[in-house]
Amino acid sequence: MSRDLVVVGGGLAGSEAAWQAAQRGIKVILYEMRPQKMTEAHTTPFLGELVCSNSLRSNDPQSAPGILKNELTLAGSLIMQAAQVAPVPAGSALAVDRHLFAEFISERLSGHRHIEIVREEVTMLPETAAVIATGPLTSPSMAEELLRVTGCEHLYFYDAIAPIIDGASIDPKKVYRMSRYGKGGADYLNCPMDRREYEHFYDALLQAEKVEPRAFEENKVFEGCMPIEVMASRGFDTLRFGPMKPVGLPDPVIGREPYAVVQLRSENREMTAYNLVGFQTRLKWPEQKKVFRMIPGLEHAEFLRYGSIHRNTFFNAPALLHNDLSFKRRSDLFIAGQITGVEGYIESTAMGLVAGINASLKLRGMEIPPVPPASAHGALIRHITESDSKHFQPSNINFGLFQVSAALYKMRNKKEKKATIAERALAAWRSYLAMVTDA
Ligand SMILES: Cc1cc2nc3c(=O)[nH]c(=O)nc-3n(C[C@H](O)[C@H](O)[C@H](O)COP(=O)(O)OP(=O)(O)OC[C@H]3O[C@@H](n4cnc5c(N)ncnc54)[C@H](O)[C@@H]3O)c2cc1C
Known part of the structure; x- marks a missing residue:
């Protein structure tokens, strides 16, 4: 069995997936179409470019985005390392100097001995193990290929989100x-x-x-x-x-x-x-x-x-994906980032991290443990794989996605409730990482 992994798309999710796999000793070929072909929002050749705001949302460890970021940091996320070297003052939010941030990601990936970067548009799904992370602005040829594989009822080009x-x-x-x-x-x-x-x-x-x-x-x-x-x-x-x-x-x-x-x-x-x-x-x-x-x-x-409305290519994930982020029809093809039906920079990164870890485990012929539902990563995965496929809409991380007991839900003291959710999430995430770190 080949141990090479193809990652398509060098945005936030693809960069994180490539990093996680390479750190586990997997040889990665990362395809990024920029600068030859740009999307409507990217403006640089950098990997991990932020297309709009420079904020990675709240840094409060007891906020939902704070929990997700802490989990990413514990897992050695490349995107979080970049954020930590390029912070700019933003009150209680984590904001970054976008140039330094993307430059750091590009340098770390191109300097990694297990990663080869190919600047080329991919228009067909790879036939070997792969992570697809082409993002909300997936190139039209790749979108056509995805449509061919999924059928038009399962791939969307806009989201229309209600509050x-x-x-x-x-x-x-x-x-x-x-x-x-x-x-x-x-x-x-x-x-x-x-x-x-x-x-x-x-x-x-x-x-x-x-x-x-x-x-x-x-x-x-x-x-x-x-x-x-x-x-x-x-x-x-x-x-x-x-x-x-x-x-x-x-x-x-x-x-x-x-x-x-x-x-x-x-x-x-x-x-x-x-x-x-x-x-x-x-x-x-x-x-x-x-x-x-x-x-x-x-x-x-x-x-x-x-609520919001965006141009956004995304899958009807509950109909198409397993909870390890692989396609139900092809277990060596993983999907990562915003196209899985999450929304936001850190959420896309998180789905890159899980896809990178799971693809590595798969290539090594190892068991893929489920991401714990109590963690923020698990909450996102539950949303994209267990929601009703008839009404599926992307979501960012928020407390509404966390699995909580009836007693916790009824807890009146909001601060205490959030602190408990955060504590449980990190404990579950640490146990998960212990299972996948040396894999
Ligand atoms: C206009 C816009 C503004 C946004 N603003 C924000 C914001 O302010 N805050 C926030 O949290 N989220 C925002 N998002 C949502 C989302 O967080 C970002 O789009 C995020 O970058 C998604 O990460 P990703 O890795 O899934 O995709 P991307 O970061 O877009 O990465 C996908 C990569 O794949 C490459 N690619 C595409 N097709 C191919 C192909 N066929 N072959 C090879 N490479 C390919 C692209 O060039 C790109 O580098 C925004 C989205 C859009 C579209």
């Missing part, structure tokens, strides 16, 4: 549990609005500030997943005939259908986090908080994730 809120912050007295026409059990929480509430909400939505799409993110492609504010701009009643339709949802308090309804769908089996159904949006984050807190029952909503 997710903490279930514990919903006012249970103002919402009711019911599915439309009682079909499918009582799966949804419904926030009813009377006419006056709807009018206020509608006006606020129209007036809220939006994030402008980037030049290559044409508005016309969003017809199928239209932002809630664009839908609202088409007429006063459009939302009431769309995502806020009250038909088949009588409010038990008033004994009839309300004027409008916002439906919340559970994001996980534990029902600790809820998605605002059909509320994909380009509103700025503070505006989302302000406007969506006008919805009855959500006055004190804690946002675990804000």
Whole structure:
């Protein structure tokens, strides 16, 4: 059996995957198409280039991104090493000098004795063991190849993300549990609005500030997943005939259908986090908080994730991937980074790290242990492989993804709750690393 691993894409995930495999003695051939062929967002030939913000999010060890970063550091992540040599002041966030950061990654990879870097676009899936990490802006030829392999129902080119809120912050007295026409059990929480509430909400939505799409993110492609504010701009009643339709949802308090309804769908089996159904949006984050807190029952909503809309190539991972990040149809082909259906720099890196470790174990003919669900890495993997494939949308790391016991979920002291989740995550992650470090 060949011990060589092909990694396609030298972004955050591909760089991390290549590093993890090479550190385990695997010979890696890393393909990166830049600078010959650039994406719409990259501007340099560097490996691990940050395409937009220079922030890797919160450094607070008891925040969800903080836990993920600590796990990455414990695993010897190259991306975290780069962040540690190139920090810039950013309050409680970890921000970096993007040039120093990417230069460090490029130098460490090109200087590694087990890594060969080939500057070439890959247009066919390799026939030998490989990690595919071509990112949200995967080149069109590779996207076509992926479409051929997955079928168009399982590869997406845009994401349209609705906000997710903490279930514990919903006012249970103002919402009711019911599915439309009682079909499918009582799966949804419904926030009813009377006419006056709807009018206020509608006006606020129209007036809220939006994030402008980037030049290559044409508005016309969003017809199928239209932002809630664009839908609202088409007429006063459009939302009431769309995502806020009250038909088949009588409010038990008033004994009839309300004027409008916002439906919340559970994001996980534990029902600790809820998605605002059909509320994909380009509103700025503070505006989302302000406007969506006008919805009855959500006055004190804690946002675990804000809504957004991006150009983003990603797989329907729950339908296609095993929980070791390999393709169900081909166990020597691993997927890493944002195309797995995670969202964000550190999340993409994390999926590169796991794919790199697992591909190395596979090449050595060793058992691949599952990533512990209590860890932040495990929380992301659970999201991408166990979500409902019919409603799958990418996610960044947030507390709503962590597997928590009922007792922990109910814990009132938020600080203590977060500290406990962080502690459990790191303990589980350390045990996992002990199993895979010398592999
Ligand atoms: C415009 C934009 C802005 C973003 N801003 C942020 C942000 O501010 N903060 C944040 O946390 N996340 C952001 N993201 C999301 C995400 O975190 C980043 O895209 C991140 O870089 C994803 O990492 P990745 O390794 O999966 O992909 P990338 O870092 O994009 O790496 C993929 C690599 O593959 C190469 N490649 C593509 N196709 C081929 C091919 N066929 N052959 C060879 N090489 C190929 C590309 O050149 C690239 O180097 C943004 C995404 C986009 C699209």
